[in-house]
Amino acid sequence: MTICQSCGACCASLRVDFHPAELTGGAFPWGDGVPPAMTVPVTAAIVRMSGTDATPPRCAALRGDIGVAVACAIYAARPSPCREFAIEHPACARARRRHGLPPLDSAG
8 A cells, every 4th residue: 555545634635726628528648537526616727626625625536534544536537736746745744744644755
């Protein structure tokens, strides 16, 4: 199990905005795109993963218990901010701290 399959803190801490071109129906090398039902419109050029702006935030695609075992229901089709996020990003340590988890290093 990788760190991100046991953590999930970023999915329950960060707002996830992206371009509507990443929604289902696009031609992507990684899959079909994000299901529109899991998003909310922000502007004509931005959609947001449902739940990521809630209080407390929790992405609609997140399954499981943070810090124990988690999975993304749309992992193959996840949006670009999720694809680009890495444990080396300072926001990872902040998200983990928010959930009472210790920071990680890139070795894991």
